[in-house]
Amino acid sequence: MSATATNHNSRYPLLTAIVLALVVAAMNIGLWWWSNLPHGPDDWHGKIGGFAFSSFQRYQDPIKQDYPSDDEVDRDLKLVAKYSDRIRTYSMQVNPQTYRLAAKDGLDVMAGAEISRRMENNEKEIDTLIAMARRYPDSIKRVIVGNEVLFRNDLTPEQMMVYLDRVRAAVHQPVSIAEPEYIWLKYPELADHVDFITIHIFPFWNGIPVVASALDPAQRAPALNAALGSYEVIQQRFPYKHVVVGEIGWPSNGDRHEHADPSVSNEAIFIREWLLAAKQRNIDYYLMEAFDQPWKEQLSGRTEAYWGIFNADRQPKFPFTGPVTEDIAWPWKAIAASLLALLPMIFFARRFSRFKLMGRLFFCMLIQLACGLITWSATLPFNFYLSWVDWTMLVLLFPAQIAILAILLINGFEFTEVLWRREWIRHAGMLTPDPPEKQPFVSIHLACYNEPPEMVIITLDSLAALDYANFEVLVIDNNTKDPAVWKPVQEYCEKLGKRFRFFHLEPWPGYKAGALNFGLKETDPQADVVAVIDADYEVRADWLATLTGYFHDPKVAVVQCPQAHREFEHNAFRRMTAWEYDGFFRIGMHHRNERNAIIQHGTMTMVRRTALEGTGGWSEWTICEDAELGLRLMHSGYELVYVDELMGKGLTPADFKAYKSQRYRWAFGAMQILKGRWSWMTQKGPLSAGQRFHFLTGWFSWFADALHLIFTLMALFWTAGMVAYPQYFSLPMQLFLIPVIGFFFAKAIFGIVLYRARVPCSWYDTLMASLASMGLSHAIARGILHGLTREKTSFVVTAKSRRLGGSNFAAFAPVREEGLMAIALMLCIVGMAEGYGTHYIEGTLWMFILAAQSIPYVSAVIGAWIAHKAGDKAG
Numbered sequence: 071m072s073a074t075a076t077n078h079n080s081r082y083p084l085l086t087a088i089v090l091a092l093v094v095a096a097m098n099i100g101l102w103w104w105s106n107l108p109h110g111p112d113d114w115h116g117k118i119g120g121f122a123f124s125s126f127q128r129y130q131d132p133i134k135q136d137y138p139s140d141d142e143v144d145r146d147l148k149l150v151a152k153y154s155d156r157i158r159t160y161s162m163q164v165n166p167q168t169y170r171l172a173a174k175d176g177l178d179v180m181a182g183a184e185i186s187r188r189m190e191n192n193e194k195e196i197d198t199l200i201a202m203a204r205r206y207p208d209s210i211k212r213v214i215v216g217n218e219v220l221f222r223n224d225l226t227p228e229q230m231m232v233y234l235d236r237v238r239a240a241v242h243q244p245v246s247i248a249e250p251e252y253i254w255l256k257y258p259e260l261a262d263h264v265d266f267i268t269i270h271i272f273p274f275w276n277g278i279p280v281v282a283s284a285l286d287p288a289q290r291a292p293a294l295n296a297a298l299g300s301y302e303v304i305q306q307r308f309p310y311k312h313v314v315v316g317e318i319g320w321p322s323n324g325d326r327h328e329h330a331d332p333s334v335s336n337e338a339i340f341i342r343e344w345l346l347a348a349k350q351r352n353i354d355y356y357l358m359e360a361f362d363q364p365w366k367e368q369l370s371g372r373t374e375a376y377w378g379i380f381n382a383d384r385q386p387k388f389p390f391t392g393p394v395t396e397d398i399a400w401p402w403k404a405i406a407a408s409l410l411a412l413l414p415m416i417f418f419a420r421r422f423s424r425f426k427l428m429g430r431l432f433f434c435m436l437i438q439l440a441c442g443l444i445t446w447s448a449t450l451p452f453n454f455y456l457s458w459v460d461w462t463m464l465v466l467l468f469p470a471q472i473a474i475l476a477i478l479l480i481n482g483f484e485f486t487e488v489l490w491r492r493e494w495i496r497h498a499g500m501l502t503p504d505p506p507e508k509q510p511f512v513s514i515h516l517a518c519y520n521e522p523p524e525m526v527i528i529t530l531d532s533l534a535a536l537d538y539a540n541f542e543v544l545v546i547d548n549n550t551k552d553p554a555v556w557k558p559v560q561e562y563c564e565k566l567g568k569r570f571r572f573f574h575l576e577p578w579p580g581y582k583a584g585a586l587n588f589g590l591k592e593t594d595p596q597a598d599v600v601a602v603i604d605a606d607y608e609v610r611a612d613w614l615a616t617l618t619g620y621f622h623d624p625k626v627a628v629v630q631c632p633q634a635h636r637e638f639e640h641n642a643f644r645r646m647t648a649w650e651y652d653g654f655f656r657i658g659m660h661h662r663n664e665r666n667a668i669i670q671h672g673t674m675t676m677v678r679r680t681a682l683e684g685t686g687g688w689s690e691w692t693i694c695e696d697a698e699l700g701l702r703l704m705h706s707g708y709e710l711v712y713v714d715e716l717m718g719k720g721l722t723p724a725d726f727k728a729y730k731s732q733r734y735r736w737a738f739g740a741m742q743i744l745k746g747r748w749s750w751m752t753q754k755g756p757l758s759a760g761q762r763f764h765f766l767t768g769w770f771s772w773f774a775d776a777l778h779l780i781f782t783l784m785a786l787f788w789t790a791g792m793v794a795y796p797q798y799f800s801l802p803m804q805l806f807l808i809p810v811i812g813f814f815f816a817k818a819i820f821g822i823v824l825y826r827a828r829v830p831c832s833w834y835d836t837l838m839a840s841l842a843s844m845g846l847s848h849a850i851a852r853g854i855l856h857g858l859t860r861e862k863t864s865f866v867v868t869a870k871s872r873r874l875g876g877s878n879f880a881a882f883a884p885v886r887e888e889g890l891m892a893i894a895l896m897l898c899i900v901g902m903a904e905g906y907g908t909h910y911i912e913g914t915l916w917m918f919i920l921a922a923q924s925i926p927y928v929s930a931v932i933g934a935w936i937a938h939k940a941g942d943k944a945g
Contacts, residue, residue: 087419087430094415094434095408098442102404108393109335111342115391119348120156120180120356121379122317123147124363125165128382128455131365132164140167147175149384150360158316158356160184160217162198163191169202173209180316180356182248185216185233187224196237203241210243214268214316217248220257227257234263248316251300254307261308268316269304271297272358273340277328277909280320280336293320293330294343301353312354318344319358322387323453324373325801326911332373335396338388341379345390364455372800375455382455403445411441422487429490436482440475443809447471470777474813477774480767484661485820489827496663498713500616506539510598510618512676517585518547521605523558525721529607530559532718534566538614541569541601542594548575548585582672583688583695590687597679602696604673608636609718617676620711627681627708628700631674632659636719643933643940644722646838647729649831651722653821653839655714656828662768663712665760669768670700670710674718681708692746693863694739701747701765705756723868726930726937727884729842730849732868737850740769741857772850774817775926779851781810782923786894789920793901801912807919814922845933847926848888881938888930895924 125143130136138146143165150157157177159168161184172179181202183195196215203210215237219225230247238245244265251269254260261267273293280293297318305313320340321332341357348355362378380386388394397403415434422430451464503509514533518526526545533543545563550556556574563572573592578584586602593600599621603609613631620629632655638644662668675696682688685702688695700710723729750757751766791799821843825836856863882889899920906913 083423084416084420086423087416090419090427090430090434091412091415094431094438095412097435098408098411098438099401099404101442102400102407106396106400108395109339110393111339112346113391114342114345116349118154118345118357119354120158120178121150121154122356122359123150123157123159123168124359124361125168126361126363126365128364133365133368137165140171143168144171144175146361146384147171147177149380151175151177153379156180156211156356157360158182158214162195162202166198166202169206169210173206177209178211179206179209180212180214180314181210182214182217183237185219185225185230186222192233196233200237200240203243207242212266212314213237213241213243213245214248215245217316218250218270219247220249220253227260231260231263234260238263238265246314251304254304258307261311264311266312266314267304267308268314269300270317270358271300271315272318273297274320274327274330274332277330279329279331280340291343293340294347297344298347298351315348315353315355317358318355319377321373321376322362322378322381323376325371325913327373328909331911332376333396334387335394338394341388342390362455367455367800372454399449403449407438407442407445410445411438414441424492424495425486426490426492429486432490433482433486436479436486440479443475443812444472447809470781471809473773473777474809476767477770478813478816480770481817481820484658485824487661487664488657488824494660494664496666496712498620498711500612500713500715501619503537503612503615504619509538509540509615510621511594511596512538512541512599512601512614512618513589513593513597513679514541514543514601514603515586515589515593516543516545516603516605517582517589518545518550518556518559518605519582519585520550520552520555521559523555523562526559526605527562529603529605529609530562530566530570532608532611533603534570535611536609536614537611538618541614542597543570544589544592545570545572546575546585546589547573548578548581548588550574550576580690581693583690583692586688586695587690590683593679599676600679600682601676602672603718604720607673607718607720609674610716613674613717614676617713617717621676621678623709625707625709626711627678627703627706628670628710629676630668630670630710630712631717632656632714633671633673634716634719635722638722641940642838643726643937645835646842646933646936647722649829649835649839650842652829652831653825653843657824658768659712660714660828662764665758665764666704666709667761667764667768668700668710668712670696670703672696673720677703678708681706692739692742693735694743697739698743698747701743701750704761705747705750707756725884725941726845726934728868729933729937730846730884730930733846734849734853735863735868737769737772737853738857738860738863740772741854742861744769745858769854772854775847775850776854778847778923778926779855782891782895785920785923786898789898789902789916793898793905796905801906801910802916807912807915810919811915811922814919841929842933844926845885845888845929845931848891848930878938882931882934885930885934888927892924892927892931895920895927899924 125138125146126132127138127142130138147157147168155178157172158180160182162181163184169179169181181199183199185192185195199213199215203213215233216230219230220227234245234247246264246266246268247260248268248270251271254267254269273296276296278293278296281291301313301315320337322334322337324332326332357379359377361380361384362376362382364375364382366374378387414437418433418437419430447468456464516529530543530545545559547556547559560572560574563570571592573588575585575588578588580587590600599618601614617629620626633651635644635648635651638648659668672695677699681703682699685706689698692698703710723732744751751762788799788802792801821840822836825839829836831839899917902913902917902920908914
């Protein structure tokens with residue numbers, strides 16, 4: 071076996087690795103810098119017109135009757151007084167000490183009475199408003215009777231006019247009601263019952279961006295222009311009334327609304343532009359609001375918590391002069407992400423210096439990206455006011471995000487090695503045949519269960535035609551009940567001569583492994599090698615002659631050829647599955663072979679007899695006895711040789727049910743092996759680091775399928791909650807959505823690029839193979855979850871001959887679960903579109919994720935239909 075490669079390492083591999091890592095780290099810092107470029111709105115100097123004021127602290131909540139103390143209110147008033155001389159309040163009974171303390175601190179107050187459908191409470195609010203206005207005439211300069219009452223449809227305009235007239239008659243201060251501008255236009259008669267007009271202007275809720283966008287690139291400041299336009303409309307409609315902007319502002323965080331993006335920089339730009347414009351036009355206004363109010367999130371959604379100029383910890387979010395940076399902590403995050411990635415990048419670039427430079431650069435960038443995402447995911451939650459429930463969900467979901475990144479890196483490593491290796495280090499091809507006297511004696515074992523005799527006979531004919539002198543064939547039929555199935559095979563073996571021996575076992579335990587263990591006992595004593603093939607294979611005449619020479623090396627225990635297929639070209643279903651199988655043997659097996667870590671599979675394999683018997687034979691405790699044997703032989707220190715030559719071809723599964731059943735069995739068996747040999751793969755021992763890596767991570771992509779199923783079930787539940795009970799279920803944060811979407815695209819790109827590079831099929835076949843692969847996701851997920859939670863399952867032989875078809879409806883019987891999942895996800899997308907539309911980027915991203923999640927289930931349904939129609943044509 072040729073197991074050496076030219077040393078392509080650079081002259082100074084460690085220096086090269088360090089330089090590569092530092093270049094990528096610098097690129098990372100540059101990316102953080104670019105995404106946090108400072109914005110430059112004009113500076114603001116001087117006092118602010120006024121603030122909407124609510125003094126609830128970070129964890130206080132009026133709904134829970136948790137109110138600020140006098141000291142807390144006083145501290146907040148003193149802080150506001152540094153920026154403005156005026157505040158606006160919303161209730162006379164909530165935090166009533168505000169009026170006394172504001173008078174002490176010299177602040178002017180526009181006092182508000184809370185008016186709602188609670189008529190009794192309205193009376194209390196109005197009585198208190200009148201009393202306070204009379205008590206503090208020097209500090210309460212204006213009064214507001216009701217805040218957005220007509221906007222909420224709590225009361226009628228006539229009811230509000232009565233309240234307004236009553237308060238105007240009782241106090242000396244000017245009186246108004248606060249409503250959005252369109253309410254004043256809808257009910258202009260309100261103006262006759264107020265002393266001034268108070269409007270609320272929120273370009274954000276109209277979906278207008280702060281800065282020019284593709285929507286209207288001609289506008290320099292769309293949101294500001296919209297705000298000024300609203301003000302001017304009211305001013306022109308009521309020229310005889312003074313107009314006060316009671317609320318205007320921009321959120322620093324939360325959910326995007328159409329083209330309006332909540333962010334610190336957007337809040338800073340809008341507020342500073344408004345302050346300058348308001349001063350120039352002499353507009354009377356109150357900013358919404360002084361302090362972030364986290365408790366409001368439970369009332370009206372995430373965005374409501376982030377309207378403050380100060381955050382809930384009373385720190386200013388942005389400066390009023392100089393450039394504005396979205397995340398002032400970005401340098402520390404960038405450095406942390408670079409430091410987190412630095413040593414792994416140096417290790418990789420040094421350890422795999424045999425890769426081409428572009429490959430090392432690519433994977434270092436992938437490591438840096440993963441570390442950047444970890445840093446971002448770990449720090450982003452601190453930008454939000456999260457409850458203990460949110461933090462609990464984060465703690466639960468963060469490991470899932472780490473798992474996603476780990477799977478991405480594992481797939482990326484395969485991608486890098488396959489595309490950017492200079493050559494395969496461990497490459498094996500066909501050998502010159504030995505003369506008969508030097509040929510190892512081979513005992514070929516063919517296990518059968520209920521196989522069509524005509525199919526087995528084709529296999530036997532190919533074995534009889536082998537160009538090899540020293541071999542025998544043991545046909546072991548276990549548990550086939552019908553003599554009409556196994557008797558013809560027995561008779562044919564007798565015709566083929568003494569080399570062919572037939573055994574019928576009934577009853578016999580252990581499934582295929584049990585039959586093969588029986589075969590071991592019956593093997594000719596002179597046999598050096600045991601070869602195993604499936605009952606549907608036609609082997610090449612030179613299979614043994616060109617490969618048994620590898621067993622002259624005592625370290626070699628296994629010689630493995632790919633699983634390959636025949637008679638698929640003119641059958642759409644068999645064709646797509648044949649190319650789907652081919653991907654692993656052209657890509658994954660070469661990748662694993664580099665570290666002597668191939669998956670042994672139970673056909674077209676040859677095993678050294680002494681190694682097989684010396685390590686315990688075939689394991690009957692797992693339904694993947696072949697893969698377990700390969701791992702056991704590696705653990706015993708043997709070499710496994712992979713020869714990528716199609717030395718035999720079998721049949722693909724007959725239909726989608728068989729296709730799914732086979733992959734479920736592989737996934738279940740993989741988990742049996744993982745549990746049974748866990749200590750081998752996690753503790754230092756005979757297995758090399760590369761072998762442990764491949765056997766621990768080789769099934770991670772299947773774990774991704776299991777995670778996909780769990781995540782889909784959670785997504786269905788959460789989406790149903792968002793549609794039915796939006797007051798309790800909010801849109802997921804981008805923190806959860808962006809890594810999932812990135813993983814989906816990266817995995818798809820990796821798979822397609824590798825297929826095009828390594829598998830000799832057309833673009834059409836590549837896409838159909840992808841469809842077949844995705845259609846197996848649910849079966850794999852079930853196999854993984856069942857394998858982790860159960861000890862055993864029945865061994866279902868993969869049907870290779872066509873079964874009688876049924877009705878078109880019956881075609882979908884094997885994919886009932888997948889069909890129901892696809893329908894549920896589609897209903898969720900429709901529900902999201904109806905309930906949220908595209909107003910929120912989180913909602914749009916969520917619908918995209920739901921659509922992406924449905925792809926495996928839709929693929930399974932399509933695959934089942936293709937199999938059904940292909941079966942009809944074959945019939």
